[in-house]
Amino acid sequence: MPLQLSLPQQSFLPEEEKLLIERAQKDPRFFAPLYERYHDAIFRYVYRRVDEEEQAYDITSSVFVKALQALHKYEYRGLPFSAWLFRIAKSELYQSFRDQKAQRTVSIDKVVLKQVIEEWTEDYTEQDKARLLVALKELKDQQLQLIEMRFFEKRSFKEIGEICGLSENNAKVKTFRAVLKLKQFFHQKE
Amino acid sequence: MLKIILDRKEPSLEEVRQHQNFDEILAAFTYQQKVNNPWRYWYYPLLPVCLLLLA
Known part of the structure; x- marks a missing residue:
């Protein structure tokens, strides 16, 4: 962790x-x-x-x-x-x-990944995990940032808003939309 | 291309502190200030001129 x-x-x-x-x-x-x-x-x-x-x-x-x-x-x-x-x-x-000095990376704890999947499906399988990882790659960068901060780093909406230059409410709305998009990509891969 | 790393080991607070400290940052900042100072090219040529004027 x-x-x-x-x-x-x-x-x-x-x-x-x-x-x-x-x-x-x-x-x-x-x-x-x-x-x-x-x-x-x-x-x-x-x-x-x-x-x-x-x-x-x-x-x-x-x-x-x-x-x-x-x-x-x-x-x-x-x-x-x-x-x-x-x-x-x-x-x-x-x-x-x-400048291509660094590669955009997302660091995720498996436990957190499992928690996210369990909210969407009844059983957690290795296939679901692979599907979620593919779905993450399809998100736009801003959506990915929001998901990353909210779910993988457990930041509050207030903090997300401060980092991204959004109000707390706007951060909430945008994160909700990003989650919907991620869910959509996730279910498309079924 | 996005890279995803699962269960990545993070360095401890002590490791991070050993690796970086404020003195290094301050030294880098001071150096940058010196390099970015447009007057630095005039310091040395101006010195003999001032001495000549004084003489």
Whole structure:
């Protein structure tokens, strides 16, 4: 099972985080507590989407370097700081897919895969598993991202919305549509 | 082409921390700042000019 995909509930208070960001905007050395707080979550987000560990480390490094470079432009607009970092991570990931430095990968735990299939069919078979894997490959990338975050990484709709730049409700609706599409592809393969 | 990996082993928190730390990130950022600074090409040529002017 994944170690820590979503951020733990215990976090900086918004005011505390705001102060840390302001200090880091003046002097990048003060970014250290923010790095310590979010590095693992960002690394795991990247790691599950690329096929090689070294690439995950490289991309994670560039996420934090880019974050430091853009920190002076960061303004608090009600979204948590983590959402801003995840968006940088997402953009860095897709840049490496475009540059063909990394391969788009989906990491799934078999237990989770089984849970998804059991919701749709009465019995879980190896054939169903293979069908679901094929169906996943037929989804559009945005649909795949939503399914990935909601079901394989167990993120809340709020968090999905923050990462994807959607409202919580919109994230819910879009994920629901993605699930319908996946179900449709899954049953087509019968 | 999408690749799907089942039951992938994830590195532990300690492994990740050993592999990367903030000092490396800060060093990379500082280097980038230096490289991206357009004035860096003027520092050395300007030094003798300033000395000449002072003289």
